[in-house]
Amino acid sequence: MNHPYDHRWRERWQRKHLKRARRMSRDWEYRWRVRHRWHQRWHRHHKHFKHSLGARLIAIFIVLACASSVILWASMGSAYGLLWAVPALLVVTGLAFGMIRHMVQPLHALAQGAEAFRRGEFSHRVPIIHGDEIGDLAQRFNQMAADIQAMLDGKRALLLAISHELRSPLTRARLHAELVGESGSRDALLDELAQMRDLITALLESERLGSGHSALQLCEVDMAALAREQAQPGVELHIDPDLPTLQLDRLRVQLLLRNLVHNALRHNDAARGPVQLTLQRAGAGVRLVVRDFGPGVPAEALPQLGQPFYRPDVARTRHEGGVGLGLSLCRLVAEAHGSRLELRNAEPGFEAAVRFS
Template sequence: MKHHPYDHRWRERLHRQQMKRAQRMHRDWAWRWRARHRWHQRWHRHHAHFKHSLGARLIAVFAVLACASSVILWSSMGSAYGLLWAVPALLLVTGLAFAVIRHMVQPLHALALGAEAFSRGEFSHRVPVVHRDEIGDLAWRFNQMAADIQAMLDGKRALLLAISHELRSPLTRARLHAELVEEGESRDALLLELAQMRDLIAALLESERLGSGHSALQLSDCDLADLVREQAQSGVELHIDDDLPTLPLDRLRLQLCLRNLVQNALRHNDPSRGAVQVRLARDGRGVRLSVRDFGPGVPPEALPQLGQPFYRPDAARTRHEGGVGLGLCLCRLVAEAHGSRLELRNAEPGFEASLSLS
């Protein structure tokens, strides 16, 4: 059919057909692109899940190990001397799989070390995040927990320091007023109570200062023999080795530690069995200090808690047997600040506290 030269309807129909064809091609291309994009995203998602999943990687290692072992055994059956090379090959493949698995679970050792550090109170320790898998997520949560606990302890320390400082002024005024009271049992009891409150506040302040460790010390050359001789009193026997070295120590803190240990020993000692023994002996390049009494000792189940703030064994929870449970805590903090450790044990009979200084 011949189109009239002035009839443009056929041109419009042709144009509409071309537009429909182009739209159809565009829809097909868009569908293919979306399908490919979905497949690409799904592949990346599975790849990320595999990469960050310890279980998936372990399954992959076992699958590769099983396939490699099967191939080695199948190949060895067709040879007369197959076992001669199959056994070393199997051992090699197994060794490689063991090395890969050990590398995957190596962060567990770092987690164990971090848990031990946290149990010692070293909340500044951080567990390295090696892989972004379940173990890495656990390590990150460990570090976050340590940071939160450290922040909580810092807040508690700041609060105790502030309260202790604020209590000093009214306590001093109360003592001045008590001095004006007429002499008698009431005045003596009041002064004794105020003295105990003063000692408690001083112990709290000192324990919080020592909480920062070695940085709280003021080190200087110290002769421990002179410090021990200052404790010479009735009921105390001194045993000091000759030619002891002079060590860089905080004299005031060690004096406080030694005084608390001796007073604690005198409080629980049985004089009929013997006097309190204070020994200062050479220990390698350093010096070992020990204080022993001949009292009833401490129940074995209470030994791990000794040295904790405000802890006292049941046998010592009486008004007449002294402190509030900060004496041994201060001794422990002084020892730890000097890089040592306060060792507490039942000496049978009696009780012994010792520490090594270098």
């Protein structure tokens, strides 16, 4: 026969087991949280280790030191320990060197990217090889190049639009000026308008050539015939026979020749000799040289020549020295043809040279 208060013992037993089950559940949940937190922390440290180049280099040096110590300690207990210890040390060192070289390999790509950006090739992109600090730097390099390219494209588009829009009112102003009666003021006005027209033309041409080789219209060009077009008083031609015919942009090579010859005539000392225009065969190409016998250029100004609007003598007027776009256009024409404009003092005089191939 059951005791009338058996249900109390049963309830007490149930509460006891329920508390134990809850306690076990809390303990399991706590252990799971601790394990999950440790797992997250391990992943976080592992990610930081993979991202940190310095941490991986330190780890390699520690492993190299430990491996070398073990090899040396093991070799001390053997009579022929050095026979195998030295090759083992060389192998361990070679492995460490290979791993370090693999980690710093993206630095070479960064150096190539910096050199390309120095040349103005902002379309170049640095490959992102590793997802570490060097990879972050490469990504920032690429973003910087994209931003600079976008800024230059916007500037070029704005300058082209402004220069193009200025040509129409300039043409109308010239027509009105020609209707004015003969006078010194009319001639001065026409001269100023002609200089403005040349400046706008030079700006448009420089911006078009900013796109490089894609701006060219190539055809068969006889360099000797182009050089003979520049024959004029004060210019002496020296042309090698049997020069090869080259694939060039005829109009822009004419522009280069005209600017170089006019620049040489402007600064030449006729008492020392005429301007010399020389065409020499250079392998499968032709080397063009224009030399004058003027005062030359200060040595500190040579690196700046060829930059837009730069003139070595800032005291010269625009009528005497131009606006500083002639040599800049020559440099752009040479670079668009895959060459470069070489400028140097010839003592006496000044020399500009371009090699076309």
